[in-house]
Amino acid sequence: MAAQVSRAEYCVVACAEAWRGDGEILAAPMGVVPRIGARLAGLTFEPGLLLTDGEAMLVGDDPEVVEGWLPYRRHLALVAGGKRHVMMGASQLDRHGNQNISCVGDWKRPRRQLLGVRGAPVNTLNNPTSYWVPRHSRRVFVERVDMVCGVGHDRAAAAGPSATRFHELRRVVTDLAVLDFATPDRTLRVHSLHPGVTAGQVREATGFPLTVADDVPRTREPSAAELRLIREVIDPEGLREREVPS
Amino acid sequence: MSAAEAVGRIESGMTVGIGGWGSRRKPMALVRALLRTDVTDLTVVSFGGPDVGLLTAAGKIRKLVTAFATLDSIPLEPHFRAARERGALELVELDEAMVMWGLTAAVHRLPFLPVRAGLGSDVMTVNPGLRTVRSPYEDGEELVAVPALRLDVALVHLNRADAAGNGQYLGPDPYFDDLFCEAAGHAYLSCERVVDTTEFAAAGGPGTLLVSRHSVAGVIEAPHGAHFTSCVPDYGRDEAFQSAYAKAAADPGAWREFAARFLSGDEDAYRAAVAEFGREGRWPLR
Numbered sequence: 001m002a003a004q005v006s007r008a009e010y011c012v013v014a015c016a017e018a019w020r021g022d023g024e025i026l027a028a029p030m031g032v033v034p035r036i037g038a039r040l041a042g043l044t045f046e047p048g049l050l051l052t053d054g055e056a057m058l059v060g061d062d063p064e065v066v067e068g069w070l071p072y073r074r075h076l077a078l079v080a081g082g083k084r085h086v087m088m089g090a091s092q093l094d095r096h097g098n099q100n101i102s103c104v105g106d107w108k109r110p111r112r113q114l115l116g117v118r119g120a121p122v123n124t125l126n127n128p129t130s131y132w133v134p135r136h137s138r139r140v141f142v143e144r145v146d147m148v149c150g151v152g153h154d155r156a157a158a159a160g161p162s163a164t165r166f167h168e169l170r171r172v173v174t175d176l177a178v179l180d181f182a183t184p185d186r187t188l189r190v191h192s193l194h195p196g197v198t199a200g201q202v203r204e205a206t207g208f209p210l211t212v213a214d215d216v217p218r219t220r221e222p223s224a225a226e227l228r229l230i231r232e233v234i235d236p237e238g239l240r241e242r243e244v245p246s
Numbered sequence: 247m248s249a250a251e252a253v254g255r256i257e258s259g260m261t262v263g264i265g266g267w268g269s270r271r272k273p274m275a276l277v278r279a280l281l282r283t284d285v286t287d288l289t290v291v292s293f294g295g296p297d298v299g300l301l302t303a304a305g306k307i308r309k310l311v312t313a314f315a316t317l318d319s320i321p322l323e324p325h326f327r328a329a330r331e332r333g334a335l336e337l338v339e340l341d342e343a344m345v346m347w348g349l350t351a352a353v354h355r356l357p358f359l360p361v362r363a364g365l366g367s368d369v370m371t372v373n374p375g376l377r378t379v380r381s382p383y384e385d386g387e388e389l390v391a392v393p394a395l396r397l398d399v400a401l402v403h404l405n406r407a408d409a410a411g412n413g414q415y416l417g418p419d420p421y422f423d424d425l426f427c428e429a430a431g432h433a434y435l436s437c438e439r440v441v442d443t444t445e446f447a448a449a450g451g452p453g454t455l456l457v458s459r460h461s462v463a464g465v466i467e468a469p470h471g472a473h474f475t476s477c478v479p480d481y482g483r484d485e486a487f488q489s490a491y492a493k494a495a496a497d498p499g500a501w502r503e504f505a506a507r508f509l510s511g512d513e514d515a516y517r518a519a520v521a522e523f524g525r526e527g528r529w530p531l532r
Contacts, residue, residue, distance in 0.1 A: 056418035071419040072267065076343045080362065102339065107372050109333035115321060116294075116314035121341040122363035151366035159366035162387040166362070 005222060007175060008033060008244035010194045011134075012230055013222045014178045016041040018130045018171040019085055024048035025127075026058075026070075026078055028086040032243040034132045034173075038087075039063075039234045040226060076122065082166055085128040087173075088120060092145040093131060095187040095208045097169040099124075099150030107147050120149035125156075128168045134243050136174035138207040141188075153186040175244045176202050178219055183211060192219040247464040249279035249513065252434035255463075256399050258285050259308075263349070263395070263430055264292040265402030265423035266475060269318040269483055271415075272297045273403035273436050275471035275513055280306065280401075282512075291395050293345065293422070295475060296491065299325035300509075302335060303501065311338040311395060313345055317488055324495035339372055340364075340392075346422060348395035352429035358391035365390060400430035403472045404457060405480055406449060407437035411462030413455075414446055417478035420456045427461040436468040438480050470517060487523060 015037025019027050027038040027049045035054075042049040043061060050068070053059050058068030070078065078084050091114050092100040101120060105111030123129055129150060133140050148155055156167040172179040172188065180191040189211035190202060199212040222230070230240070253276060256262060266272035277297045287308045292298050294315030301307050303325040315326035329335040340348070341363040351359040360379055363369075370376055370390070379391040402423040404413040413435050415423070427433035435457060446455060471477075474484040474491065494504035508519050 069418075072342075072421060073346065076346055080343070102368075103330065107339075107368070110330055113322065113327040113330040115316065116312065117339055117341055117367070117369055118314045119342040121365075121367040121369050122343040122361075124367075125362045125365055147372070148366070148368040155366040160388055162362060162389055163365040165387075167366075 005195075005227070006241060006246045007194060007196070008240040008246065009222055009227065009230055010219050011173060011175060011244050012037045012040060012240055013226060014173045014192075014194070014219050015087065015132060016044070017178075017220075018087060018173065019046050019049060022046060022049065022085050022128075024050065024083075026050040026052070026084040028052070028084055029132075030086070030088050031132045031134065032239050033134065034087040036230060036235050036240055040229055043229055043233070044226060076119075079119065079122055080126050082127045085130065085170070086123050087130040087132050088123065088150060090131045090133055090140060090150070092142050093133065093140055093172065094142055094145050094152060096152035096154040097150070097181060097188070098145045098148045098152030098155055099131060100145035100147050101149050102147040104146050117147075117149040121151065124151040124167060124169070125163060126166050128170050130169070130171040130173065133172065133174040136176040136202065136205045138205060141206040141208065143208050153181065176205060187211075189213075190216050192217045194219045247466055249275050249436065249466050249468060250282070252276060252401075252464050252466055253279045253283055253285070255432060255434075256280065256283070256285050256288075258287045260398040261289040261291065261396065263397035263400040263426040264290060264297045265400065265421060265426045266295060266297070266472070267293045267419070267421040268295045268314075268316045269475045269488065270295070270419070271403055271417065271421065271472050271477050272475040273401040273471065274473055274475060275468040276401040276403070276434060276436050276466065277301065278509065278513060278516060281509060291345070291349070291397060293342070294323060294326060296323065296488070299323045299495065302326055302329045303495065307335065309336040309338060311340065311345070313340055313342040317492060319483065319485055320488065320492050324492050328495070339369060341367070341369055344369070344390070344392045345395065346425070347392045349422060349425040349429045351392065351394035352396040353425055356394060358393050360389040361392050362389055364392075395429060397426065397430035398432070400426040400433040401436075402426055402433065402457070403436045403468070403477065405438050405477065406441050406446065407435055407457075407465050408443040408446070409440055409465060410443070411435060411457070411459035411465050412443065412446070413437060413457030413462065414449060415454055415456045416450055416480070417476075424456050424461070427457050432463040433461055434464045434466060435462045436466040436471045438469055438471065438477060440465060440467045468513070473520065484520075487520060490523070
């Protein structure tokens with residue numbers, strides 16, 4: 001089975017795993033692979049998850065069936081209420097989990113204007129946050145981000161108890177590995193390597209020293225049922241393979 | 247009233263709020279009317295889309311208050327991006343929730359509202375004027391005091407309105423158009439169709455009646471007035487046109503051509519040029 005599983009499919013499963021144990025909250029995936037992962041979690045081990053149609057509607061197992069309404073204003077209330085776990089993208093991410101999607105270079109006159117802060121500040125201060133990085137590289141994993149949009153552990157701690165109260169960074173899923181912050185100083189470490197990836201490869205693609213345990217596990221295999229769901233039900237067009245080419 | 251009359255009430259230096267979200271139900275006919283005026287030096291508050299792009303390209307914006315500027319199906323608004331990279335735009339970059347609460351504070355005539363969002367982020371760094379406020383209760387929490395985003399004028403576009411200024415949205419999301427109207431000294435509401443008040447009930451339930459006449463100073467009938475953004479269920483986004491807009495915006499020569507073809511006349515001329523573009527199915531790009 002393992003030989004037939006694509007890298008994108010390992011990523012889908014790794015993203016799905018980020019929502020394990022979350023129960024009846026909104027899974028808010030940004031990106032193709034996280035979206036497939038959230039649905040996979042909802043259809044398998046986290047049936048309580050709430051999912052949207054990408055706009056203003058809450059949908060059930062069948063994405064055609066509307067079960068609720070979540071326009072932006074209510075979405076923002078749900079963020080602040082904490083019953084949500086978002087997986088955002090990151091143009092830059094540092095070892096403390098500070099994330100940048102706003103601009104590269106000096107904020108006053110950026111070398112490259114990106115999305116803007118969007119909802120990253122409200123997300124990271126209020127509900128569990130994970131990140132999805134489809135191309136693990138030194139351009140993304142940098143020593144210092146140019147603008148802190150999503151708040152990392154060091155910055156939250158410095159900002160005081162109101163900043164840390166609901167602050168929780170769960171996982172960073174990339175095309176090479178799954179990372180988390182389970183170190184004494186809550187900096188990034190490798191949680192699991194995707195099959196076929198070496199620790200050296202991940203270190204090479206990361207712009208700061210990265211902890212990889214000698215006995216670091218492999219990202220788990222998808223079950224046959226999960227593979228069927230990914231390939232036949234959730235993503236029959238194979239959009240995942242375009243986001244993470246094998 | 248006409249779009250020209252509405253934007254005729256806008257003076258240089260004013261703070262203008264623009265409804266919709268990204269490339270969704272933007273009051274584009276009103277924005278185009280604003281482009282035809284000599285008004286300048288505006289402070290614009292917007293969940294940014296091509297409204298911000300067009301006004302930026304025309305040099306109308308001195309200061310922009312936003313959390314992003316996007317075309318949705320194209321992640322980055324090209325004029326916004328270019329202006330930022332030229333250092334030509336004064337930006338007040340806030341979190342999305344901060345914009346909502348800033349508008350809400352203005353609606354309630356409060357000086358600020360407390361939010362958790364922003365703490366620890368560089369939103370606090372790039373806006374050195376932002377202050378925090380401490381809860382007077384036992385929790386003692388220290389939160390961001392988002393200042394009220396008071397508007398001189400608001401521009402919004404809805405699906406239906408009556409002549410008195412009651413507005414009805416029929417799409418999936420009201421966005422924040424009611425807040426924009428109520429946060430403004432004067433709000434101008436364009437709509438796809440002006441209807442008799444008696445027609446509202448058949449089109450949708452009471453929750454669709456988003457904007458009330460007490461917060462609206464003028465109604466403008468503007469069919470396709472959100473083009474090229476979406477105005478569901480009346481029409482979706484004109485992706486082909488938006489794509490042509492974005493391509494043209496990336497090059498000054500192509501942009502001059504685009505502006506000459508689409509933005510040099512009145513709204514009727516715009517619609518005729520868009521119809522011709524639709525028949526051709528493409529914009530002659532070099």
